[in-house]
Structures are given as structure tokens and as C-alpha cells.
Amino acid sequence: xxxxxxxxxxxWFSLSxxxxxxxxxxxxxxxxxxxxxxxxPLELMNRMPFISIDSGVSKVDWNIVWMIRAxxxxxxxxxxxxxxxxGASYQxxxxxPLVDPYLLGxxxxxxxxxxxxxxxxGNQPSTWLIDPLPLxxxxxxxxxxxxxxxxxxxxxxxxxxxxxxxxxxxxxxxATAIQTFILQRNNDVIRQVFSWVLGRLSSxxxxxxxxxxxxxxVSTIVLLLHRRLLDVLRVxxxxxxxxxxxxxxxxxxxxxxxxxxxxxxxxxxGLIGFVGIIVPHAVRLIAGSSYRKVxxxxxxxxxxxxxxxxxxxxxxxxxxxxxxxxxxxxxxxPFFLILLRTRKNL
Amino acid sequence: xxxxxxxxxxxxxxxxxAVSGFNNLVNSGEWLCLIGPNGAGKSxxxxxxxxxxxYSGSVAIDQNxxxxxxxxxxxxxxxxxxxxxxxxxxxxxxxxxxLGRNPHIKHFASETKQDVDVIEKVMTRLDLTxxxxxxxxxxxxxxxxxxVIARALAQEAPVLLLDxxxxxxxxxHQQQALELVDVLRxxxxxxxxxxxxxxxxxxxxxxxxxxxxxxVCVASGSAQSVLCSETLAEFYGVxxxxxxEPDGTVVVIPQRSSSN
Numbered sequence: 001x002x003x004x005x006x007x008x009x010x011x012w013f014s015l016s017x018x019x020x021x022x023x024x025x026x027x028x029x030x031x032x033x034x035x036x037x038x039x040x041p042l043e044l045m046n047r048m049p050f051i052s053i054d055s056g057v058s059k060v061d062w063n064i065v066w067m068i069r070a071x072x073x074x075x076x077x078x079x080x081x082x083x084x085x086x087g088a089s090y091q092x093x094x095x096x097p098l099v100d101p102y103l104l105g106x107x108x109x110x111x112x113x114x115x116x117x118x119x120x121x122g123n124q125p126s127t128w129l130i131d132p133l134p135l136x137x138x139x140x141x142x143x144x145x146x147x148x149x150x151x152x153x154x155x156x157x158x159x160x161x162x163x164x165x166x167x168x169x170x171x172x173x174x175a176t177a178i179q180t181f182i183l184q185r186n187n188d189v190i191r192q193v194f195s196w197v198l199g200r201l202s203s204x205x206x207x208x209x210x211x212x213x214x215x216x217x218v219s220t221i222v223l224l225l226h227r228r229l230l231d232v233l234r235v236x237x238x239x240x241x242x243x244x245x246x247x248x249x250x251x252x253x254x255x256x257x258x259x260x261x262x263x264x265x266x267x268x269x270g271l272i273g274f275v276g277i278i279v280p281h282a283v284r285l286i287a288g289s290s291y292r293k294v295x296x297x298x299x300x301x302x303x304x305x306x307x308x309x310x311x312x313x314x315x316x317x318x319x320x321x322x323x324x325x326x327x328x329x330x331x332x333x334p335f336f337l338i339l340l341r342t343r344k345n346l
Numbered sequence: 347x348x349x350x351x352x353x354x355x356x357x358x359x360x361x362x363x364a365v366s367g368f369n370n371l372v373n374s375g376e377w378l379c380l381i382g383p384n385g386a387g388k389s390x391x392x393x394x395x396x397x398x399x400x401y402s403g404s405v406a407i408d409q410n411x412x413x414x415x416x417x418x419x420x421x422x423x424x425x426x427x428x429x430x431x432x433x434x435x436x437x438x439x440x441x442x443x444x445l446g447r448n449p450h451i452k453h454f455a456s457e458t459k460q461d462v463d464v465i466e467k468v469m470t471r472l473d474l475t476x477x478x479x480x481x482x483x484x485x486x487x488x489x490x491x492x493x494v495i496a497r498a499l500a501q502e503a504p505v506l507l508l509d510x511x512x513x514x515x516x517x518x519h520q521q522q523a524l525e526l527v528d529v530l531r532x533x534x535x536x537x538x539x540x541x542x543x544x545x546x547x548x549x550x551x552x553x554x555x556x557x558x559x560x561x562v563c564v565a566s567g568s569a570q571s572v573l574c575s576e577t578l579a580e581f582y583g584v585x586x587x588x589x590x591e592p593d594g595t596v597v598v599i600p601q602r603s604s605s606n
Contacts, residue, residue, distance in 0.1 A: 239432060284436070290441050
């Protein structure tokens with residue numbers, strides 16, 4: 001009798017997985033230059049072991065697919081998955097349906113950290129062993145989330161849902177102001193920073209993928225491991241403690257992991273808003289509110305969503321690129337407003 | 347089957363003393379009821395035992411002092427039902443009861459077959475099975491109370507703490523809830539400590555009453571001995587008649603101060 005929900009979730013997981021694969025396939029098939037779209041899947045099959053198909057894709061065309069489109073699609077999937085799972089985790093750990101990496105100020109804190117790196121190193125490429133960009137983003141993001149959390153929860157329980165978001169808005173404004181100030185003092189990096197702020201998926205390389213992958217993997221694995229504990233936190237601090245949860249440790253670990261993931265993807269993709277709020281809420285609508293399902297499904301659907309959102313960003317204003325942050329905000333802002341209207345007891 | 351002991355328990359909030367020097371030993375299988383006016387420290391004693399507030403002195407299960415750092419061990423031994431549980435509306439009944447298994451599941455693990463068996467038994471026992479996939483938010487007050495008790499039972503802890511278990515219920519559901527606790531206590535040998543405002547109900551179900559006033563235990567014993575109109579007048583500031591039924595039931599009847 002209790003396993004009734006199980007078949008349901010298998011269905012949702014397979015559908016979501018299928019969606020990711022389809023979105024990524026479309027992602028590598030579509031683009032201004034390169035081979036005719038239907039030849040790409042043929043060539044992909046050709047490159048699998050034991051299969052040989054003459055797809056008619058030339059070496060140059062294949063390079064366009066493999067060196068330009070593929071890293072972009074993979075990066076979009078990583079960024080979408082990370083932002084969504086981080087958003088869902090923040091929502092769980094703060095018990096607040098309205099927060100996401102952007103509204104908490106985490107992303108702009110990370111942006112400020114990254115801007116500092118650009119400003120100090122100028123136009124020279126990094127000579128360090130480890131690229132300081134993700135680390136600087138992480139530090140900026142941590143400071144931001146710490147301030148937001150401290151201020152936002154100091155009003156007492158009753159109003160903290162909205163207070164947390166307002167604190168996040170204030171932190172975002174402050175971080176953006178400092179960022180603008182630094183940019184004015186360092187004219188030479190303005191172009192670099194702005195193209196980065198609007199999202200750099202368009203110039204993604206396999207190097208970017210390698211840069212974020214370790215951070216993102218650690219973050220996602222840690223968050224997924226906490227999925228059951230996030231369910232326990234839903235009954236409030238007191239009852240969670242009475243149920244034997246060390247809430248300080250869980251909260252700290254989840255915030256650190258979500259912030260690490262967010263900072264890493266912000267460092268390579270720039271600011272892409274609303275993914276962390278649209279995707280988890282969409283997941284809740286279809287699969288229920290348990291974090292056991294919300295977290296893993298957010299990973300899958302987040303990946304599919306951002307890969308899909310990247311496609312219009314390539315073709316809407318062809319030959320120019322529409323920044324992907326514009327596309328996600330176009331869907332996300334109205335979604336957020338609807339959420340504000342319909343959520344009871346905020 | 348476990349005893350719950352309080353030794354020199356003191357609690358202070360921001361320097362203001364809420365409970366001082368509370369001592370008591372609740373026997374295995376006994377139902378102890380804490381009574382006393384608002385702010386007497388009843389809830390604080392329960393919250394201390396559940397590990398929710400800092401305290402000095404000690405709380406012990408079977409003479410073993412509960413270490414302040416082991417939330418899990420505490421939760422395996424003590425289940426706590428707060429006065430107004432925070433119920434996430436969009437959680438299913440099954441998911442909610444499952445939370446009670448947390449103390450028995452390793453930090454990052456999932457529940458085992460055995461945990462699921464416990465849940466199924468508890469839900470069957472409390473007649474919640476047909477609600478398994480209902481959203482918690484759609485349940486009535488009485489059903490919610492049963493739900494929260496189910497979560498506490500799922501912990502399989504020998505000690506059950508109930509803070510005002512009947513506060514939000516009508517008289518019929520009050521009786522049902524307390525009857526249920528009483529039956530479960532006998533079935534499972536639970537040691538029960540509850541804080542209650544309704545003195546008649548407290549006397550009816552508890553083996554022993556502890557009257558608290560300004561953080562101190564001022565009287566302890568059977569309902570017949572603790573509930574008398576002088577004591578109630580002194581500590582509650584209430585004018586009440588206490589009526590002893592032939593079967594031993596003690597009924598507290600408030601009186602109007604001016605007779606007109």
C-alpha cells in the first residue's frame with residue numbers, strides 16, 4: 001500500500017532523464033554554422049564503438065560540433081543542474097520557498113569576488129596553478145550568504161521569510177555597487193566583466209567544464225546526501241532537534257555546499273537568474289514536496305531547462321547572441337510573481 | 347521500559363530563571379503530569395528533557411545521564427510532541443510519520459525495510475493507513491494530533507513527552523487523544539510525562555501530578571492529594587470547588603468570585 005508512490009517517481013526520473021538527453025541532443029544539433037542538423041546524431045552514433053555510419057559530416061563540421069557546441073551544452077547542463085539543486089537546498093535549509101542563489105545575494109557576492117580577480121589580474125591570463133576565479137567567487141558568495149542570513153533571521157521567526165529575501169536584495173545591491181565602483185577604477189577590464197556578467201555560455205570551452213566540474217561534483221553529492229535530512233528540517237528547528245538532527249551542522253554543511261556549487265558555476269557562466277527557483281518549484285508541482293525527490297529531479301530538470309533555454313538564446317537575435325540570463329529572467333520573473341501571488345502563509 | 351530522572355534541573359532564559367532545582371524520578375510505565383499556572387516552567391522541563399533548551403543539572407534515562415552532545419541517542423530514548431507542532435502542509439501523512447525514524451537512520455543513509463515495517467505497524471495501529479498519501483494540511487485537528495503521536499511512536503522511544511496534548515482539541519477529541527496515549531502506554535510500557543492545563547483531565551489520566559509554581563515543584567502526589575481548593579487558590583489564584591467522585595475521580599469546578 002505504501003509503495004504506490006514508487007512507480008510514480010520511477011516514471012518521473014526516467015522522463016526527466018530522457019528530457020536531459022533530448023535537450024542536449026538538440027543543443028548540439030542547432031547552431032548558425034556547422035553541419036546540417038540531422039547529420040549530427042548520425043555522426044554521434046558513428047563515433048560510438050562497433051557502429052559505423054556514413055554521416056557525411058566533415059572534419060571541420062565535427063570540430064564545430066565537438067569544440068564549440070558540445071562544451072557549451074555540457075556547461076549549460078552543469079550550470080542548470082547546480083543552480084537548481086542549490087536553490088532547492090537553500091529553500092529547504094532556510095525553510096523558505098522564496099530563496100534562490102540570486103535572491104540570497106550569493107550570486108552577486110560571487111560576482112563581486114570574480115570581479116576582484118579580473119581587476120587585480122588585468123588582462124593577463126592566470127599564471128597560478130589553481131585558477132583563483134572559482135575560489136574568489138566562493139569567498140564572495142560565502143560573505144554574502146553569511147550577511148544575508150544573519151540580518152534576515154534577526155527579526156524573529158514570524159517575519160523571517162520575507163526578511164531573508166529583503167536582506168538578500170540589500171546584499172545584492174551592495175555587492176553590485178562595490179562591483180560598479182571597482183569597474184570604474186579599472187576601465188581596462190570592463191568589457192571582460194560585462195560579457196561575463198551577462199553569461200559566458202556562448203564562449204564555453206572544455207577548459208571551463210574541467211574548471212567547475214570538481215567543485216560542482218562535490219557540492220551536488222553533498223547536497224544529494226542531505227535529501228532525507230532536509231525533509232526532517234521541514235518540521236522546524238525544535239522538532240528536528242527532538243528527532244535527533246544536529247541542525248547546526250546540517251545547516252552549515254548544506255549552505256556551504258550550495259554556496260560552493262553556486263560560486264563555481266557563477267565563476268564560469270556569469271549571472272543567470274531564476275533557475276534555482278523555477279526548477280525546484282516546477283518539480284514540487286509534478287512530484288510532490290519531499291526533498292528526496294525534489295533534489296535529484298532538480299538536478300535533471302535544471303540541466304534540461306538551461307540547455308533548452310540556451311537554444312533560443314542562440315537563435316532569437318541571430319547572428320547576435322541573446323544573453324541566456326535574459327532568457328531565464330523572461331520566464332523566471334513572471335513565474336516568481338505568480339509564486340508570490342499563490343503561495344499562502346508566507 | 348525506562349525511567350526518566352531529573353536531578354537539580356535548572357533553566358534560565360537570558361538570565362531569568364524559569365526552572366530551578368527540579369528533581370523528580372518518573373518510574374517506568376508511569377504517567378506523570380506537570381500542572382501549574384502559565385509560566386510555571388512546565389514546558390521548560392519538557393523542552394529540557396527533549397534537548398531544546400540549555401539547562402544545568404541532569405536528565406537521565408535509566409540512571410544514565412543524557413550527554414548534551416548526542417541528539418540522536420536522546421531521540422532514540424525520548425519522543426517529544428510539542429504544543430503546536432509545525433506541520434508542513436504539503437507533506438504526505440506517510441512522509442511525516444517516516445520522519446520519526448530519523449534517530450534510527452544513519453546520517454546519510456535511507457530508511458531500511460525494518461523502518462518501513464515499523465511505520466506500517468504504527469500507522470495501522472493509529473488508523474492512519476487510509477490517509478497515507480493524503481497531504482498533512484488536509485487533516486482535521488483530531489487527525490493531526492493522531493498523526494503527531496504516530497510520528498512520536500515511530501521513534502520507538504521508551505519515554506514520551508507531551509506538551510499540552512489537548513490544547514487545540516474539542517472535549518471529545520481531548521478524551522480520544524488521552525485515551526489513546528493511555529492505551530499505548532499500557533501496550534508498550536511507555537513512560538509518559540505531559541504538561542496539561544485541564545486539571546480534571548490531568549487527574550483522570552495521570553498516575554501522579556506535579557504542581558509547579560514559578561519554576562519550582564510545590565506539590566507532588568496523587569490527584570486526590572494535590573488537587574484541593576486551598577492549593578489551587580494559592581498557586582493558580584483561582585476560586586474553585588474540588589469535588590471527589592466516589593470512584594476516585596477528582597473534578598475541579600471553577601466558581602464565580604461574586605455570587606449574584
